[in-house]
Amino acid sequence: MSVCFAISEARMLEEIEAFEPELILCPFLKAYLPASIYENYPTYIFHPGPRGDRGPNALEYALQSHTKEWGLVVLRANSEYDGGDIYVEQMFKVRDTYKASLYRQEIVQASLDALDGLFENIEKDKCVAQILNPIHEQFTQAKRAIDWQNDSTRTIIDKIYLSDSLPGVLDEILGVPCYLYGVHKEEKFRGNPKEVLAKRDGAICLGTVDGAVWITHLKEVGGFKLPATYVLKEKLQGIKEERLPLVFDKSYDTFYEVSMGKRDNVAYLCFNFHNGAMSTAQCIRLKYAVEYLKTECEVLVLVGGMDFFSNGIHLNILEDSAKQGEDGWANINAMNDLVSAILYADEVVTVASFARNAGAGGVFMGLACDYVVGKEGVVLNPHYKTLGLSGSEYHTYTLPKRVGDETAQRLLDDCLPLSITKAKSLGMVDEVFAHEDYYESFHSYAKSKYDDDFIWDKQDFLEANRAKIEALKEKELEVMHPEFWDEKSDFHTLRQEFVYKVCPRETPKRLQVKTNVGCCTPTTPKDIYA
Numbered sequence: 001m002s003v004c005f006a007i008s009e010a011r012m013l014e015e016i017e018a019f020e021p022e023l024i025l026c027p028f029l030k031a032y033l034p035a036s037i038y039e040n041y042p043t044y045i046f047h048p049g050p051r052g053d054r055g056p057n058a059l060e061y062a063l064q065s066h067t068k069e070w071g072l073v074v075l076r077a078n079s080e081y082d083g084g085d086i087y088v089e090q091m092f093k094v095r096d097t098y099k100a101s102l103y104r105q106e107i108v109q110a111s112l113d114a115l116d117g118l119f120e121n122i123e124k125d126k127c128v129a130q131i132l133n134p135i136h137e138q139f140t141q142a143k144r145a146i147d148w149q150n151d152s153t154r155t156i157i158d159k160i161y162l163s164d165s166l167p168g169v170l171d172e173i174l175g176v177p178c179y180l181y182g183v184h185k186e187e188k189f190r191g192n193p194k195e196v197l198a199k200r201d202g203a204i205c206l207g208t209v210d211g212a213v214w215i216t217h218l219k220e221v222g223g224f225k226l227p228a229t230y231v232l233k234e235k236l237q238g239i240k241e242e243r244l245p246l247v248f249d250k251s252y253d254t255f256y257e258v259s260m261g262k263r264d265n266v267a268y269l270c271f272n273f274h275n276g277a278m279s280t281a282q283c284i285r286l287k288y289a290v291e292y293l294k295t296e297c298e299v300l301v302l303v304g305g306m307d308f309f310s311n312g313i314h315l316n317i318l319e320d321s322a323k324q325g326e327d328g329w330a331n332i333n334a335m336n337d338l339v340s341a342i343l344y345a346d347e348v349v350t351v352a353s354f355a356r357n358a359g360a361g362g363v364f365m366g367l368a369c370d371y372v373v374g375k376e377g378v379v380l381n382p383h384y385k386t387l388g389l390s391g392s393e394y395h396t397y398t399l400p401k402r403v404g405d406e407t408a409q410r411l412l413d414d415c416l417p418l419s420i421t422k423a424k425s426l427g428m429v430d431e432v433f434a435h436e437d438y439y440e441s442f443h444s445y446a447k448s449k450y451d452d453d454f455i456w457d458k459q460d461f462l463e464a465n466r467a468k469i470e471a472l473k474e475k476e477l478e479v480m481h482p483e484f485w486d487e488k489s490d491f492h493t494l495r496q497e498f499v500y501k502v503c504p505r506e507t508p509k510r511l512q513v514k515t516n517v518g519c520c521t522p523t524t525p526k527d528i529y530a
Helices: 009-019 056-066 099-124 153-161 228-236 279-291 315-320 324-343 359-366 395-403 405-414 420-426 438-447 452-485 492-499 525-529
Strands: 024-026 045-046 069-076 085-095 169-173 176-184 194-201 203-208 211-220 225-226 258-263 266-271 297-302 308-310 348-356 357-359 373-375 380-381 431-433
Touching: 045 099, 056 153, 056 395, 069 099, 085 099, 153 176, 153 211, 153 279, 153 373, 176 203, 176 228, 194 228, 203 228, 211 228, 225 228, 258 279, 266 279, 266 438, 279 324, 297 308, 297 359, 297 438, 308 348, 308 359, 315 324, 315 492, 324 359, 324 452, 348 359, 348 438, 357 359, 373 420, 373 438, 380 420, 395 405, 395 452, 420 431, 431 438, 452 492
Parallel strands: 024 045, 266 297, 297 348, 308 357, 348 373, 357 380, 373 431
Antiparallel strands: 045 069, 069 085, 169 176, 176 211, 194 203, 203 211, 211 225, 258 266
């Protein structure tokens, strides 16, 4: 199995011909494939729409129509745009959510569910003809635009939902032309349409004709996505910061990032940070939440967010900083303080719930827990090197403790995605539950883990080994220090390319897998596609 980025016809052909595949799967395309590929190799396209749906922006049209059911098809590529024979179709219920969340959850899960049927039908040459309906028009900004003087709160939410996370809704806030992302209904505040009523944790609250909404992120035209207050800066002078309790009880509709639910002896700590990125301030708040909740339960579960568990430090905020070294150093130390609070929470049993994907420091934050559980289909990226960092978050303690020194180093060096089932086979993860009944299975598992003897053993172990654990963390920081502060550090270039979404010139060599070697080489389509 190998991976090829769809960059250019010449580059794709070069990589494909070098690998000589039996078939090609296209799970995510932004442009139609050249004939030189699909005429020479059996090529199957994953289209995020049911039979008869054709063309770009399929999910935008699905959300605009408020359909309750949608689908995914896998069709054989030919000269007709989305017109090839369909080899499998998978239907699913449509949540009231934004486009990227629907893609990351329902579309990805439908794709995974479709794979077995796809391969069986390819083998039997079993397919049905596509219904050649007209191709969608491009979903333009004119279709997305908000009419603040007439659109209701619900209409505004719908328009941002179908544009998030790409391309966003083009608008102008306080004289700044920008794209809008991350919308939440506000139940209590009222004001004139588009009036800035409040700010909270980087978000701004805007009045509507019948209520108010929070907008969490903006992107200036030509810039990159940031929390709204980072874009508007001094234009928000005089706007009050409307704070919530440290752990919000979700008792009314508003924007919040950290919340808690309690069931039996288990407290579930949710931290819904945009794209899983965690700024210095967010890390500090989450650390205080951990320290508070460990006095309120016997088992503390780290849940993460709606679409990501965590992806570590906040690269966009660091790119925006005038003091990148200083702010990067503060961010990694705040992450470490958070991980320390989890690692040394010796009054409770801690459990990480990898029900969503995680990367870099977010993976290692989860590994600081006593137990680690994952949902089938989740993918981990337990490495830092692709961003020019060596990493911290106590990973030189937590990872070898679970998988051994040799495998730990290989995971860090290979920089490959790791399926949750593979992670379990390596010992990184203790248990994996099916996605259909994950939360009930998880709760039964979590509530059974509290044991007085376990707590006493944990306290004794941490007391005896704390100095050793802290020494490992200090060594991590010693290596990381120049990566943040040295102006010639690769981190600065790689971070900038990541933030500005610079297109790579070729597929990274680490993804061009040609043989099944190494501890974490993807061995099945389900491993790599997830």
